Amino acid sequence: MRRSHAPSYLAKRRAAPVMGSKARPPKSPNTGEERQDAEKENGATPPEDDHEVRIKRLLQRPFKVPIPGYQGSSSGRVGLGVRRPTVRKALHDPEADGAVVLYTPPELTAEQATKTFGEKRPVHVVVDPILGTKLRPHQVEGVQFLWNAVTGVNIEGFNGCIMADEMGLGKTFQCVTLVWTLLTQSPDCRPTTNKAIIVCPSSLVKNWYNEFGKWLGNRISPLAVDSGRDDMKRQMERFVSATGRVQHPVLILSYEALRLNADILCVKPIGIVICDEGHRLKNSQSQTYKSLMQLKTARRIILSGTPIQNELLEYYALVEFCNPGLLGSAGEFRKRFENPILRSRDSLATDKELEIGAQRLAEMTEIVNRCVIRRTNDILSKYLPPKIEQVVCCRPTNLQMEMYKAMLGAKMKRKDGTVTGSSLAFITELKKLCNHPQLLHDKIAGKGKTKDKAFGALDPFLPQLKPSMQRLQxxxxxxxxxxxxxxxxxxxxxxxxxxxxxxxxxxxxxxxxxxxxxxxxxxxxxxxxxxxxxxxxxxxxxxxxxxxxxxxxxxxxxxxxxxxxxxxxxxxxxxxxxxxxxxxxxxxxxxxxxxxxxxxxxxxxxxxxxxxxxxxxxxxxxxxxxxxxxxxxxxxxxxxxxxxxxxxxxxxxxxxxxxxxxxxxxxxxxxxxxxxxxxxxxxxxxxxxxxxxxxxxxxxxxxxxxxxxxxxxxxxxxxxxxxxxxxxxALKKKTPEKSDAEDDDEDDDEKK
CATH class of the missing domain: 3.40.50.300 (P-loop containing nucleotide triphosphate hydrolases)
Structure with a gap:
């Protein structure tokens, strides 16, 4: 057979021992110094003495998975062959004392158990004990309602709700608990969602950020966007584009910041949106409302202690935002619910109007009660000292009465008693007069804009008033x-x-x-x-x-x-x-x-x-x-x-x-x-x-x-x-630690 003269083959032949010859092992050094020199030449380190070995063993730490509550596979060592089915486990123990269980999987029949592998069975969803142990009873009820609402349990096909708790009941804390649970758990042993957006008044952005830090520490890293920062848009773009394990899974921003950057946030789906002080969305034609509706999410929560402020149509706008189509169109709502209910609220309503109004109110209440939770601050009576509220009627002074009559007389021009001119501006000046006549000094003196005729009637009273910078009376x-x-x-x-x-x-x-x-x-x-x-x-x-x-x-x-x-x-x-x-x-x-x-x-x-x-x-x-x-x-x-x-x-x-x-x-x-x-x-x-x-x-x-x-x-x-x-x-002993911003509301709002 012809030998190859390629360089690689020549190198192999030189390295291989000759057949039949004995290969001599390299000579090992005899002395300690020779061994150390040889080890240095070979790059090896000298052996450690017993003391150093002992110190190293004492300083060694066993590896620990940096995930709270993590449990490895119960199957032990994985061998070769067919993969053994594993049994799913909840992230937190549902049997632990004080465990708040939001979801309990249905019990399987014997036949279902044989057909369903352990790795496919749903598991319990349990609130993280670091939060669950601090929830008050009414807050446990609130978190359960929120979970059922956003997962479609309350109303099939709808995933929104309104938390209308009055101020001071901990709406913020309940939402922090819900968001953390959604980000970490589901019956399928995976996060329900990987992103959440909190929208609130600008004064509450920092408050929400602090609340996440207070309750969860370094377990979560929310992103609070300040509308005044130059890199605001870049931060939002990074939040939207992030996938997998998101570094900042919660975005907190103001209504103004969202309105100005809705085009960025509506590019990709968002897991859940929470609107603090959500009564700001009472006008469905506002730009803020329309911007929020552009976000690609089915889970929407409104926090507001006052969901109805002026009229029923505002309430409809909030329900429509959370669950579009639940109450029909605005025209249908007005005809079927608003008009009959308002007629029945008049003190001069007929018996027939009262009857129809009560029927329509009961019908509407039955629909919305599945997506609205409301608790009053009577609950706080268990944790707070009494509150005494008093309406104090104060008589106007002679000067106030004379000026009040003069203003009304100058404005009243029609027999039916209606007011001409700008009624709102006139009402504002009447309210200022009730506070103190001195507040009208500049108006009477004709400073600023053109003087109104109503204030011309107050000229005789000017000598009795002093500019605001002089001594108060x-x-x-x-x-x-x-x-x-x-x-x-x-x-x-x-x-x-x-x-x-x-x-x-x-x-x-x-x-x-x-x-x-x-x-x-x-x-x-x-x-x-x-x-x-x-x-x-x-x-x-x-x-x-x-x-x-x-x-x-x-x-x-x-x-x-x-x-x-x-x-x-x-x-x-x-x-x-x-x-x-x-x-x-x-x-x-x-x-x-x-x-x-x-x-x-x-x-x-x-x-x-x-x-x-x-x-x-x-x-x-x-x-x-x-x-x-x-x-x-x-x-x-x-x-x-x-x-x-x-x-x-x-x-x-x-x-x-x-x-x-x-x-x-x-x-x-x-x-x-x-x-x-x-x-x-x-x-x-x-x-x-x-x-x-x-x-x-x-x-x-x-x-x-x-x-x-x-x-x-x-x-x-x-x-x-x-x-x-x-x-x-006793209050300190009985009352668990609670959020400074609760209230929604704080609130907030609170206090958003």
């Missing part, structure tokens, strides 16, 4: 005079702090001047303040060692999401047309962490447009209660004609609202009481007619208010959440 306003006395009484007789809330920054300026006049220390939060600065002010005020006595708050800027438990008294100085705005603002002090008896005062000027606003609030809240709070109905006190009579001054009554009730149970001294007995929790009734009534400010139980009332307070409505005082020490 609290006695010119009934409400401000009562507030002045109330603050002085609280300062001298208690150690309490107080929050002052107004819809107008001009009124906050009055408060600032009053504090300077009386020497009170205060902090102020309004719309001009950055979010970072807001939190610093809140932390400073809540510090028990802080000397700040008053927290001034603009209801529009800080109505939701703030936790002001450093104070236990709050004054709502002027009412808002939307009752939800007032409810949000008044919930700042009575929330988790509060340890003192709370007092909420709602000031209105007797017989003026402020009482008309209060009556409209009551009418809207009655509608909301009969729709959202299933089975609860409020007596009809107001007709459409009553609510239309805005521009009337009743200067003879103690309360025009109380007159509308036609109350037959009030004695002359107003001693009627409806406070529940000790241990019974009934909460604060929505109907003012069911509150305690104190005409002429007599026999007021609140000693601080009684000392401040004088002759200016004409009527007081009073209600108390529950009896008894919760001991702060």
């Amino acid at each position: 609290p006695q010119l306003s009934g409400k401000l005079a009562v507030l002045d006395c109330l603050l002085a009484t609280i300062k001298m007789q208690t150690t309490d702090k107080i929050v002052l809330v107004s819809n107008y920054t001009q009124t906050l300026e009055l408060f600032t001047t009053l504090c300077a006049l009386r020497g009170y220390q205060y902090v102020r939060l309004d719309g001009s303040m950055t979010i970072k600065r807001r939190q610093k002010i809140v932390d400073r005020f809540n510090d028990p060692t802080s000397s700040d006595f008053i927290f001034m708050l603009s209801s529009k800027a800080g109505g939701c999401g703030l936790n002001l438990i450093g104070a236990n008294r709050l004054v709502m100085f002027d009412p808002d047309w939307n009752p939800a705005n007032d409810e949000q603002a008044m919930a700042r002090v009575w929330r988790d962490g509060q340890t003192k008896l709370c007092f909420v005062y709602r000031f209105v000027t007797t017989g003026t447009i402020e009482e008309k606003i209060l009556q409209r609030q009551a009418h809207k809240k009655a509608l909301s209660q009969c729709v959202v709070d299933d089975g609860l109905d409020v007596e009809r006190h107001f007709s459409k004609n009553d609510l239309r009579e805005l521009f009337v001054l009743d200067d003879k009554c103690t309360s025009s609202t109380h007159m509308q009730f036609k109350c037959r149970r009030c004695s002359k001294d107003g001693t009627y009481s409806l406070i529940p007995p000790t241990g019974e929790v009934k909460g604060i009734p929505q109907d003012l007619a069911e509150w305690d009534h104190y005409p002429l400010g007599k026999n007021i139980k609140d000693k601080v208010l009684a000392a401040a009332a004088g002759k200016t307070v004409s009527f007081v409505f009073r209600a108390q959440s529950h009896e008894g005082f919760v001991d702060p020490k």
